[in-house]
Amino acid sequence: MPAELKTTVEAETRHAKGRIPLADPDADLGNLRADILAAMARVLDGGSYILGREVAEFERRIAARVGTAGAVGVASGTDALVLALLAAGVSPGDEVISVSHTAGPTVAAIRMAGAVPVLIDVESKTLCLDPDALESAIGPRVRAVLPVHLYGCPADMERICAIADRAGIAVIEDCAQAQEAAVSGRQVGSIGAAGCFSFYPTKNLGAVGDGGLVAASASEIVERARQLRTYGWTRPQFAELPGGRCSRLDELQAAILNVKLAHLAEAVERRRAIAQHYNSAFSDLPLVLPHEPAGRRHVYHLYVVRCDRRDALAQHLDHAGISTGIHYPYPVHAQPGIGSGARIPGPLRVTEMLSGEILTLPLYPGMSPGARDAVIDSVRAFFGKA
Numbered sequence: 001m002p003a004e005l006k007t008t009v010e011a012e013t014r015h016a017k018g019r020i021p022l023a024d025p026d027a028d029l030g031n032l033r034a035d036i037l038a039a040m041a042r043v044l045d046g047g048s049y050i051l052g053r054e055v056a057e058f059e060r061r062i063a064a065r066v067g068t069a070g071a072v073g074v075a076s077g078t079d080a081l082v083l084a085l086l087a088a089g090v091s092p093g094d095e096v097i098s099v100s101h102t103a104g105p106t107v108a109a110i111r112m113a114g115a116v117p118v119l120i121d122v123e124s125k126t127l128c129l130d131p132d133a134l135e136s137a138i139g140p141r142v143r144a145v146l147p148v149h150l151y152g153c154p155a156d157m158e159r160i161c162a163i164a165d166r167a168g169i170a171v172i173e174d175c176a177q178a179q180e181a182a183v184s185g186r187q188v189g190s191i192g193a194a195g196c197f198s199f200y201p202t203k204n205l206g207a208v209g210d211g212g213l214v215a216a217s218a219s220e221i222v223e224r225a226r227q228l229r230t231y232g233w234t235r236p237q238f239a240e241l242p243g244g245r246c247s248r249l250d251e252l253q254a255a256i257l258n259v260k261l262a263h264l265a266e267a268v269e270r271r272r273a274i275a276q277h278y279n280s281a282f283s284d285l286p287l288v289l290p291h292e293p294a295g296r297r298h299v300y301h302l303y304v305v306r307c308d309r310r311d312a313l314a315q316h317l318d319h320a321g322i323s324t325g326i327h328y329p330y331p332v333h334a335q336p337g338i339g340s341g342a343r344i345p346g347p348l349r350v351t352e353m354l355s356g357e358i359l360t361l362p363l364y365p366g367m368s369p370g371a372r373d374a375v376i377d378s379v380r381a382f383f384g385k386a
Contacts, residue, residue, distance in 0.1 A: 027366035039255035054254035070222035073249030077198025080212035081109035084194040087224035094143035128155035149178035152301035177301035325360040
């Protein structure tokens with residue numbers, strides 16, 4: 001694989017003057033910098049730095065926005081997945097169904113909860129969990145299914161939830177890349193038993209550091225997640241729930257997120273507008289473009305195309321000063337550190353095909369029309385369509 005095809009956020013966002021980055025969280029702060037600094041100063045002056053007013057306010061606002069009974073701020077998106085699984089009743093030795101085409105933390109969280117991953121294939125259009133592969137993968141040890149709303153596209157939650165309901169298993173949504181995505185008007189995170197969000201800096205709602213959140217419509221899951229994030233305490237200094245840990249969204253990050261939350265809808269609409277420009281400009285090219293199924297709202301955390309000349313296209317764009325990425329170069333089942341010991345009940349044909357074809361193009365709210373058009377022109381030039 002060419003050395004220029006890097007996927008770490010540090011590589012994606014670091015760019016020389018004049019180079020178009022894959023993501024630019026610093027530029028996305030835009031005119032919010034003064035408000036963010038004021039919010040941080042308010043926390044410093046307030047003297048409450050752990051689980052204070054900013055966290056409580058952020059949890060309240062997210063629960064209202066997503067449409068759940070409550071929300072619990074935690075230290076990272078990965079921790080959100082772990083705590084949601086535990087709060088939903090997943091125990092060591094249970095199985096949790098998810099996908100191999102995802103960011104590694106999805107499956108790492110299953111292992112951190114003490115469960116065994118069961119990895120199934122994804123749909124060829126949405127690249128999300130394939131409901132056709134789900135039902136046959138459910139065995140006697142399966143306690144939950146963990147669909148990933150990948151790249152900002154919602155999974156087929158109506159079919160997934162129907163299958164899970166018949167089997168009596170919980171649905172835990174991985175919403176890390178899909179803040180504000182929706183299915184039939186319902187925001188992701190409010191459809192399954194719990195929804196898990198990440199506030200990593202490049203996410204649609206990004207902190208200036210790490211953070212995550214569990215949202216749930218059932219108040220008992222909210223309460224268990226709240227207890228589990230602080231050692232399993234059911235009252236101060238008394239640990240009753242097993243599986244507790246220390247995982248708390250801190251006040252500074254919550255204050256920053258409270259500022260950014262007011263501008264989230266606008267930022268998502270900018271992502272969608274850039275994606276529509278790309279879709280229109282690339283419609284006549286030999287690329288497979290992102291798919292937005294009817295009734296589902298894609299929020300374009302990442303703009304991922306498929307190309308049978310992927311590496312050559314990436315190299316062409318790199319020479320033009322345009323950064324690209326691969327999300328993700330290695331399926332989970334090919335990674336010994338998290339994939340070994342997983343149960344794989346059927347073929348992963350789409351998953352294995354994707355790792356050689358997918359390419360992420362630059363897309364971020366602060367992207368200028370000039371940068372957007374430079375990406376379009378360079379992609380078209382590669383195919384002789386300048």
